[in-house]
Amino acid sequence: RKEVEQDPGPFNVPEGATVAFNCTYSNSASQSFFWYRQDCRKEPKLLMSVYSSGNEDGRFTAQLNRASQYISLLIRDSKLSDSATYLCVGADSSYKLIFGSGTRLLVRP
Amino acid sequence: GAVVSQHPSWVICKSGTSVKIECRSLDFQATTMFWYRQFPKQSLMLMATSNEGSKATYEQGVEKDKFLINHASLTLSTLTVTSAHPEDSSFYICSASRVREGERNQPQHFGDGTRLSIL
Numbered sequence: 001r002k003e004v005e006q007d008p009g010p011f012n013v014p015e016g017a018t019v020a021f022n023c024t025y026s027n028s029a030s031q032s033f034f035w036y037r038q039d040c041r042k043e044p045k046l047l048m049s050v051y052s053s054g055n056e057d058g059r060f061t062a063q064l065n066r067a068s069q070y071i072s073l074l075i076r077d078s079k080l081s082d083s084a085t086y087l088c089v090g091a092d093s094s095y096k097l098i099f100g101s102g103t104r105l106l107v108r109p
Numbered sequence: 110g111a112v113v114s115q116h117p118s119w120v121i122c123k124s125g126t127s128v129k130i131e132c133r134s135l136d137f138q139a140t141t142m143f144w145y146r147q148f149p150k151q152s153l154m155l156m157a158t159s160n161e162g163s164k165a166t167y168e169q170g171v172e173k174d175k176f177l178i179n180h181a182s183l184t185l186s187t188l189t190v191t192s193a194h195p196e197d198s199s200f201y202i203c204s205a206s207r208v209r210e211g212e213r214n215q216p217q218h219f220g221d222g223t224r225l226s227i228l
Binding site: 101 | 218
């Protein structure tokens with residue numbers, strides 16, 4: 001079983017739609033979590049950190065449920081520029097990152 | 110924001126050549142840098158953790174004699190792919206974390222990546 005699992009998608013949604021991605025992790029020792037965005041043939045870019053209390057950054061909301069070992073990302077009012085692969089990432093105390101395989105999002109006009 | 114520079118961005122060379130990739134943190138000190146590899150349509154896989162002034166820690170299955178890592182300063186780590194073969198063709202990405210005393214769980218910032226193609 002992978003340490004971080006994501007639905008690969010693709011999620012194909014119209015502009016303006018709300019879309020949610022889920023991620024589960026198996027290592028209860030994971031201490032922090034992030035969502036990264038990766039465009040085709042580019043490096044990952046940090047989208048946001050994920051906290052148990054939940055955090056919001058504009059149209060993006062992330063949530064962590066440690067009891068269920070579950071992480072989510074909600075994107076409201078999708079834009080064409082949101083099309084990318086979204087990587088769920090866990091980190092242990094030594095800063096080692098474990099990447100999910102990514103969820104691909106396609107936002108259509 | 111934190112900037113990590115990686116060089117070169119693209120390499121095409123013959124089988125048997127050794128290739129060196131540099132990773133620099135431009136505006137912060139990074140005691141630890143990480144090297145990843147990503148094959149097409151797959152996720153990033155950690156290859157090794159590079160510690161300034163000491164030996165790198167390699168992940169299981171990664172040959173340390175094949176992938177030489179040097180972390181000579183707080184802003185520079187290098188990965189050398191020795192005697193590269195076509196199966197080493199991949200996207201290599203480094204990352205660095207801004208580590209400050211008393212702060213934990215800092216996100217990692219990635220270099221632009223190096224696309225390596227071995228003919």
